[in-house]
Amino acid sequence: MGDLMTKPSATPGPVGAGPAVGTPPRRRRRRVDPTARGVLPFALPAVLATAVLVLVPIGYTIWLSVSDRQADGTNSGFLGLANYAEMFDSPQFWSSLKITLFLFVVCLLLETVLGLALGYVMSLDVPGQRIFQGMMLIPAITASVAVGLVWLLIMDPTLGAANQILGAVGIDPVVWLGDPDVAPWAIALVDIWQWTPFMALIISAGIRSLPEEPFEAAALDGASGWRLAWNVGLPLLRPVLTVAMLLRTVDLVRFFDTIYIMTQGGPVNSTNTLNVYGYNAGFVDNQPSYAATLQIALLALVIMIAGLFTWFRQRAAR
Amino acid sequence: MRQKMLSAGFALALVGGLAVGCGDGGGSGGDANEISIVMSNHPWQKAIEPLIGEFEKSSGVKVNVQTFAEQQARDKISLTLQSRSSSMDVFMTLPSREGLQFAKAGYYAPLDDYMSKSGSYDVADFPAAVKTGMTVQDKTIAAPVNVEGVVLFYNKDLFAQYGVTPPKTLDELPTVAAEIKRKSAGKVTPIALRGQSAALPFTFGPFLHSQGLEWTKPDGTPNFDTPAAADVINRYATLARDFGPPGVANNTFTQSSALFAAGNAAMELESSNEIGSVNDPKTSKVSGKIGVLDFPAGSAGSKSTVLNWGIAMSSYSKNKDAAWKFIEWATGKATQLKLTEGGIAPPRTSVAQDKSYTDTLNTDTLKEWAAALANVQTSGSTEVGPVGVAAPEMRKVVGEAVGKVILGQSDADTAAKEIQTGLTPLLAKNAG
Numbered sequence: 001m002g003d004l005m006t007k008p009s010a011t012p013g014p015v016g017a018g019p020a021v022g023t024p025p026r027r028r029r030r031r032v033d034p035t036a037r038g039v040l041p042f043a044l045p046a047v048l049a050t051a052v053l054v055l056v057p058i059g060y061t062i063w064l065s066v067s068d069r070q071a072d073g074t075n076s077g078f079l080g081l082a083n084y085a086e087m088f089d090s091p092q093f094w095s096s097l098k099i100t101l102f103l104f105v106v107c108l109l110l111e112t113v114l115g116l117a118l119g120y121v122m123s124l125d126v127p128g129q130r131i132f133q134g135m136m137l138i139p140a141i142t143a144s145v146a147v148g149l150v151w152l153l154i155m156d157p158t159l160g161a162a163n164q165i166l167g168a169v170g171i172d173p174v175v176w177l178g179d180p181d182v183a184p185w186a187i188a189l190v191d192i193w194q195w196t197p198f199m200a201l202i203i204s205a206g207i208r209s210l211p212e213e214p215f216e217a218a219a220l221d222g223a224s225g226w227r228l229a230w231n232v233g234l235p236l237l238r239p240v241l242t243v244a245m246l247l248r249t250v251d252l253v254r255f256f257d258t259i260y261i262m263t264q265g266g267p268v269n270s271t272n273t274l275n276v277y278g279y280n281a282g283f284v285d286n287q288p289s290y291a292a293t294l295q296i297a298l299l300a301l302v303i304m305i306a307g308l309f310t311w312f313r314q315r316a317a318r
Numbered sequence: 319m320r321q322k323m324l325s326a327g328f329a330l331a332l333v334g335g336l337a338v339g340c341g342d343g344g345g346s347g348g349d350a351n352e353i354s355i356v357m358s359n360h361p362w363q364k365a366i367e368p369l370i371g372e373f374e375k376s377s378g379v380k381v382n383v384q385t386f387a388e389q390q391a392r393d394k395i396s397l398t399l400q401s402r403s404s405s406m407d408v409f410m411t412l413p414s415r416e417g418l419q420f421a422k423a424g425y426y427a428p429l430d431d432y433m434s435k436s437g438s439y440d441v442a443d444f445p446a447a448v449k450t451g452m453t454v455q456d457k458t459i460a461a462p463v464n465v466e467g468v469v470l471f472y473n474k475d476l477f478a479q480y481g482v483t484p485p486k487t488l489d490e491l492p493t494v495a496a497e498i499k500r501k502s503a504g505k506v507t508p509i510a511l512r513g514q515s516a517a518l519p520f521t522f523g524p525f526l527h528s529q530g531l532e533w534t535k536p537d538g539t540p541n542f543d544t545p546a547a548a549d550v551i552n553r554y555a556t557l558a559r560d561f562g563p564p565g566v567a568n569n570t571f572t573q574s575s576a577l578f579a580a581g582n583a584a585m586e587l588e589s590s591n592e593i594g595s596v597n598d599p600k601t602s603k604v605s606g607k608i609g610v611l612d613f614p615a616g617s618a619g620s621k622s623t624v625l626n627w628g629i630a631m632s633s634y635s636k637n638k639d640a641a642w643k644f645i646e647w648a649t650g651k652a653t654q655l656k657l658t659e660g661g662i663a664p665p666r667t668s669v670a671q672d673k674s675y676t677d678t679l680n681t682d683t684l685k686e687w688a689a690a691l692a693n694v695q696t697s698g699s700t701e702v703g704p705v706g707v708a709a710p711e712m713r714k715v716v717g718e719a720v721g722k723v724i725l726g727q728s729d730a731d732t733a734a735k736e737i738q739t740g741l742t743p744l745l746a747k748n749a750g
Contacts, residue, residue: 070423071400071419071422071423072422072423072424072425073400073401073402156565156573156576157563157564157565158507158563158564158565158577158580158582159576159577159580159582173564175564175565176565177565177568178513178564178565178566178567178568178569179565179567179725180567180725180727183568263568264389264514264516266514266515266567266568266721267513267514267515267565267567267568267721267725268515268567268718268721268722268725268727269718283392283393283396283397284392284393284396284516284710284711284714285708285710285711286396286400286419286423286710288400
């Protein structure tokens with residue numbers, strides 16, 4: 001935030017056009033003075049749009065969570081923390097939290113590890129590399145609803161392709177989505193299929209932009225193969241890796257779309273993530289206030305996890 | 319720093335959707351001669367959509383149709399009504415499920431005045447039970463569009479192949495299923511039935527009612543604290559676990575009918591409505607080979623569940639007159655007769671007895687189907703699940719508890735207790 005606040009240099013330009021005139025060497029440090037006359041009106045639309053689109057819904061959701069809104073749109077007023085007490089008392093909330101964290105950890109871990117391997121392969125200059133890269137993008141740009149529907153067909157225990165393929169090689173059929181012990185893994189599998197290539201793309205771009213000198217220096221010192229990758233490549237790649245992981249984190253903690261299509265949280269709530277739970281509370285059980293409470297809890301969870309990431313990253317940078 | 323702001327931004331974007339959904343949105347009412355209808359993917363919707371053009375021509379009212387899969391349609395309807403939006407004028411509704419909940423929230427525009435003012439509508443043509451199902455606190459909340467109920471479909475070829483006689487009673491049902499399992503060496507699923515928690519009560523209810531039980535006691539409290547209720551849970555769960563398809567815990571009518579139509583299931587316990595899809599030669603391998611039976615009799619006889627879908631007018635509609643014109647046309651005699659061609663069982667007595675309809679029931683399958691449906695209407699219970707303002711939630715309580723027994727996570731006694739304690743506070747809401 002520091003450099004945003006930096007005042008312009010001692011010789012200010014004409015009002016409202018400050019940054020246009022400046023000495024070239026210092027150019028990069030110069031910013032619009034937010035207090036200068038005539039600047040504010042230009043910033044106002046952006047500020048207003050942000051407030052309306054981001055702050056108002058959050059404020060409204062917080063209000064819903066501490067009041068008693070009925071399905072008919074009337075609100076019987078302030079309730080205090082009653083909805084939060086109900087949430088912390090609900091075993092369903094804790095089981096949803098567990099499922100949310102399970103999917104988050106399993107998917108993020110596997111997507112990162114597989115993404116690193118795939119990203120390395122994609123960073124190599126081999127013939128056909130660009131076509132391969134294009135094809136890898138397909139899962140990530142396909143609508144999640146379509147992905148969910150297709151996997152639903154593939155994972156049908158009797159008529160689906162997955163079990164037919166397993167059967168052809170002599171493996172017993174798997175009840176992918178109908179068994180509470182398997183369903184969370186099946187959902188994780190779909191997410192890993194869909195998002196590993198996305199991780200790989202970011203990582204391969206990161207690998208390509210790494211400077212060569214550290215590698216050459218380490219090679220001169222006798223490092224090679226795994227040691228080179230582990231001790232030189234990975235630390236250099238860390239900033240890129242954390243950004244990619246952070247993007248996936250935010251999506252994974254609020255996991256919704258493929259689950260909603262494939263299991264709607266079933267069987268018997270074994271894939272009922274916080275977001276699916278909150279959705280059902282709002283739109284099936286018609287409890288808008290309780291649903292808002294769950295969404296606030298989800299928001300807090302995302303901020304906490306994203307905050308942890310940022311903290312780790314800053315610590316590592318120091 | 320930028321990273322921190324980026325992550326915060328992502329996080330903030332989260333709650334937007336929900337809050338916007340709950341806002342008191344207006345939505346444009348549009349032209350007075352234009353209405354919007356939200357429909358659920360259903361045989362009735364498939365049958366009526368092609369006819370809407372005729373209505374538009376004769377009435378001059380333009381109709382915008384939006385169709386979604388059942389759950390998504392519910393979400394869309396619920397969302398539109400919660401936000402008091404006038405963007406939807408007419409919607410499909412299941413009064414047995416959401417009737418009380420929606421009526422209490424003021425979502426339905428009562429149809430009584432419209433019906434009595436209309437010269438040709440003839441409300442008396444609907445059987446009393448159907449009318450009662452569409453009435454909440456003396457107000458007509460919807461107009462009935464069909465009648466359906468739980469019946470037992472069976473694959474005649476497979477039964478002949480294995481030399482098995484179709485079951486007539488609840489006691490015979492598992493025996494027959496076991497015989498099919500044994501004789502087909504496990505290759506054929508003996509019976510396809512529902513396991514998904516929200517959907518399960520519809521096919522579970524007939525087990526309860528046929529054993530002489532009700533969802534609730536006369537004083538309005540749950541009726542699951544008896545050994546008889548645990549026995550019913552055990553019967554259903556055993557059937558599903560031992561003789562149902564793999565993954566039955568996630569199944570509803572779509573999966574069951576897909577299995578049955580593919581010839582992979584010997585029996586299917588489903589709504590009579592499914593005749594349209596399982597007996598369609600274009601989509602089914604077993605069309606023409608289907609037998610239809612009454613729900614197997616328990617100690618209290620064969621007591622299925624009878625269900626009517628209805629179409630309702632939103633109380634937030636700004637084009638109520640045009641909306642009524644549509645409802646009047648869609649549930650009138652002439653249209654309901656035409657809909658029978660699409661396999662829709664008519665709720666109107668005059669249409670059900672119309673010779674041009676009864677003449678079309680000319681195959682063994684259709685004759686058996688019509689007989690089973692008649693039995694559904696005379697002896698079926700209208701209570702698909704426990705009745706109350708929290709009906710959808712109560713169905714989930716029942717479905718989840720039975721589902722756990724199907725999956726072997728719990729036993730019937732525990733499930734009965736779980737239902738008893740789970741339903742008690744939800745039923746208590748009815749008093750308020």
